[in-house]
Amino acid sequence: MSFIANNIKNVDLYLLPLAAFFLLISSAGTNFFIVISVIISCIYVIKNKDYNVIVEKNTLKLCFAIFLLFLISSFYTIANSEEALGTLKKYLKFLYIPFIYYLIKIKKNEIIIINFFIYGVTLILVLSYLKYFNVIDFNYLYDFLSQVKLTNVQDKIINTRSSIFQNYIIQGIIFSFYSFLCLYVAKKNTSLLYYLLSLLSLCNILFINDSRAAYILIIILAALSLYRIITQNKYRVIILIVFTASLSTQISSNFENRVTRIVDSANLISENNYNSSLGKRYIWAQIAGRNFLNSPILGLGVGSYQESVINYFKDSSPSNFDIYVTNNPHNEFLSINSQLGVFGSILFVGFLVLLSRDSKNNIFAQGITVVVIVSSIFNSAFYDNMLGLFLIIIIGLLYNINKNFKV
Numbered sequence: 001m002s003f004i005a006n007n008i009k010n011v012d013l014y015l016l017p018l019a020a021f022f023l024l025i026s027s028a029g030t031n032f033f034i035v036i037s038v039i040i041s042c043i044y045v046i047k048n049k050d051y052n053v054i055v056e057k058n059t060l061k062l063c064f065a066i067f068l069l070f071l072i073s074s075f076y077t078i079a080n081s082e083e084a085l086g087t088l089k090k091y092l093k094f095l096y097i098p099f100i101y102y103l104i105k106i107k108k109n110e111i112i113i114i115n116f117f118i119y120g121v122t123l124i125l126v127l128s129y130l131k132y133f134n135v136i137d138f139n140y141l142y143d144f145l146s147q148v149k150l151t152n153v154q155d156k157i158i159n160t161r162s163s164i165f166q167n168y169i170i171q172g173i174i175f176s177f178y179s180f181l182c183l184y185v186a187k188k189n190t191s192l193l194y195y196l197l198s199l200l201s202l203c204n205i206l207f208i209n210d211s212r213a214a215y216i217l218i219i220i221l222a223a224l225s226l227y228r229i230i231t232q233n234k235y236r237v238i239i240l241i242v243f244t245a246s247l248s249t250q251i252s253s254n255f256e257n258r259v260t261r262i263v264d265s266a267n268l269i270s271e272n273n274y275n276s277s278l279g280k281r282y283i284w285a286q287i288a289g290r291n292f293l294n295s296p297i298l299g300l301g302v303g304s305y306q307e308s309v310i311n312y313f314k315d316s317s318p319s320n321f322d323i324y325v326t327n328n329p330h331n332e333f334l335s336i337n338s339q340l341g342v343f344g345s346i347l348f349v350g351f352l353v354l355l356s357r358d359s360k361n362n363i364f365a366q367g368i369t370v371v372v373i374v375s376s377i378f379n380s381a382f383y384d385n386m387l388g389l390f391l392i393i394i395i396g397l398l399y400n401i402n403k404n405f406k407v
Contacts, residue, residue, distance in 0.1 A: 012037070012040045012103070012107065013107050013109050013112065014109075014112065014116075015033050015036055015037040015040065015103075016033065016034075016037050016100065016103060016104065016107075016109065016113050016393065016396070017109065017112045017113045017115070017116035017117075018033045018116065019033035019034045019037065019389070019393060020113050020114075020116045020117035020120065020393055021116040021117065021119055021120035022120060023117070023120060023121070023166075023174060023386065023389070023390050023393075024120060024121055024124040024164065024165060024166050024170070024171060024174055025120055025123070025124065025164075025165055026165065027165075027166075027385060027386055030386065030389050031385070031389065034096065034100075034389055034392075034393075037099075037100065037103055038096050038099045038100065038103075040103065041099035041100070041102050041103040042099060044102070044103070044106060045099070045102060048106075050102065053102055053105070054098040054099065054101070054102050055098065057101075057354075057358070057399060058354050059351060059354040059355060059358065059395075059399075060097065060098040060101060062347055062350055062351040062354065063094045063095065063097045063098055063351070064094075064095065064098065065347050066091075066094045066336075066344070066347050066348060066351065067091060067092070067094040067095045069340050069343060069344055069347065070087075070088055070091045070094075070302045070339070070340065070344075071088065071302075073298065073299065073301040073302045073339060073340055073344075074088060074301065074302050074303075075301075076298065076301050077300065077301020077302050077303055077304050077339075078300050078301055078304045078307050078308070079300075079301060079302065079303035079304045079306070079307050080307075083303040083306060083307070083327065084301065084302050084303035084304075085303075086303065087302050087303030087327070087339075087383070088302050088303070090382070090383050090384075090385070090388070091302070091382060091383065093382050093388045093389070093391075093392050094382065096392050097392050097395055097396065100392055100393065100395070100396035101395070101396045101399055101400065103396075104396045104397065104400045105399075105400055108400075110397055110400045110401050113393070113397060114181070114397070114401075117178075117181075117393075118178070118181070118182070118185075118197075121174060121175070121178045121201075122197060124164050124165070124171070125175065125178070125197070125200060125201055125204065127164045128162045128163070128164060128171070128204060128208070129162075129200075129204070131161065131162055131164065132161055132162045132208055138158070138164075139158070142158055160210075161208065162204065162208045162209060166386055168209055168210050168211050169211045169213060169214070169378075169379065169387075170384075170386050170387050170390070171209065171211075172205055172209040172210075172211030172213065172214025172215075172217075173211065173213055173214050173217060173371065173374075173375055173387065173390075174390060175201045175204055175205055175209065175214065176201075176205060176214050176217040176218040176221055176371070177217075177221070177367065177368075177371050177394070178197075178201050179197075179198045179199075179201035179202045179205070179218060179221070180198075180218075180221040180222075180224075180225055180367045181364075181367070182194045182195070182197040182198035182201065183195070183198040183225050184225070184363065184364055184367070186198060202218060202222075205218045206218070212378065213374060213375065213377075213378035213379065216374060216378070217370070217371065217374045217375075220370050220374065221367055221370060221371075224363070224366060224367060224370060225367075274324075275323065280323065280324060280326075281329075281330055281331075283324055284309075284324075284326065284329035284330060284331075284334070285329060285331070285334060286312075287305075287308055287309055287312045287329065287338075288305070288329045288331075288334035288335070288337060288338040289334075290308075290312065291304070291305070291308050291337075291338040292337055292338060292341065295341055296341055296342055297341045297342055297343065298340070298341045298343065299336075299337065299338060299339045299340040299341035299343075299344055300338060300339060301339060302339055302340075303327070303339070304338065304339055305326070305327055305328055305329060305335065305338055305339065306325065306326065306327040308338065309324060309325055309326060310325065327383075328380035328383050329380065330378070330379055330380055331376070331377060331378070331379070331380060332348070332375075332376035332377075332379065332380050332381045332382060332383070333345070333348070333349075333376060333377070335380040335383060336348045352369075352372065352373055352376070355368075355369045355372060355395070355398065356369050356373075358398070358399070359398060362398075362401070364401055365398045365401065368394045368395065368397065368398045369398070371391070371394065372391055372394075372395065375387060375391060
């Protein structure tokens with residue numbers, strides 16, 4: 001009986017590791033383990049009366065403040081109640097962060113989380129290459145998973161050349177962090193295997209994945225890695241970065257296609273044609289700017305962005321109006337500024353500044369901060385389901401990991 005009791009007691013040790021494992025495998029799995037983790041963390045906080053611990057970092061205080069501001073804005077939002085409530089639920093992630101931090105702190109399971117994360121992403125990395133080189137017909141796998149109702153993979157993922165269960169943007173961002181993490185682990189453990197895994201994920205991003213965010217992120221993380229992990233000679237780092245970038249531009253048709261698409265999109269925008277990825281982002285940024293001018297102090301309220309897009313096109317009503325309708329501007333800075341105004345923007349920027357300050361002596365933590373900032377520039381990161389869950393897990397790690405950790 002004592003064996004069973006001890007095992008039940010230690011189940012919560014593996015909840016966050018399992019959430020990390022399923023990040024690129026199952027949205028439902030990650031959501032389930034995160035929610036259970038937060039509930040158990042709340043129970044521990046109440047039981048141990050550790051109310052001060054969940055706000056012992058200024059960053060954690062700002063998490064509560066940001067969510068509180070979202071909650072207050074629900075009383076004046078221009079959005080309908082369904083949209084407001086749906087958006088508020090998405091930004092619950094800010095409320096999760098202090099409890100994720102607390103659970104890792106008391107369970108001291110940060111190394112287990114990192115190990116499980118590496119296991120899960122390595123599996124998807126291998127599958128990504130198998131799909132890209134047509135070694136396996138993934139249609140059978142997708143059909144099977146759909147029939148047994150384990151997951152329902154969207155057509156836009158099925159039809160990509162390397163995405164497995166999540167879209168290429170999320171997969172690319174997580175691969176970027178994984179490459180950085182494996183390089184860090186390889187240096188600490190002098191492990192050839194982790195050097196190889198880091199290289200494989202790097203090649204996947206440079207030559208297979210189509211995410212601009214992942215491309216920018218891997219360049220910044222590579223620069224950080226080269227300077228802090230491999231060498232601290234800034235001149236050698238600059239030479240290595242220039243050489244690597246030059247090599248990748250020469251041999252990566254993927255990179256050439258990205259640049260071509262950006263140039264073509266810019267040309268279309270100059271002709272007032274916004275029917276492209278970059279063009280839509282340009283329009284969404286304009287709408288966010290207009291929202292700020294209309295309500296600079298408090299914003300238009302939680303969940304208001306979609307309604308503001310509809311209002312923007314109310315007079316013109318272009319024939320392709322539907323392609324612009326979205327509930328977020330694909331940029332977290334613009335999203336929060338539009339919904340919460342100056343107050344929300346100050347809190348969010350302060351949150352990121354504190355993350356940067358608190359990670360300055362830890363290369364691994366600095367990598368996490370870079371991921372959070374870049375993800376927020378290229379996406380509404382905390383609004384997004386899986387990307388947001390990934391971020392709250394690694395933020396929890398940022399404050400609990402020792403810079404000399406080994407796996």
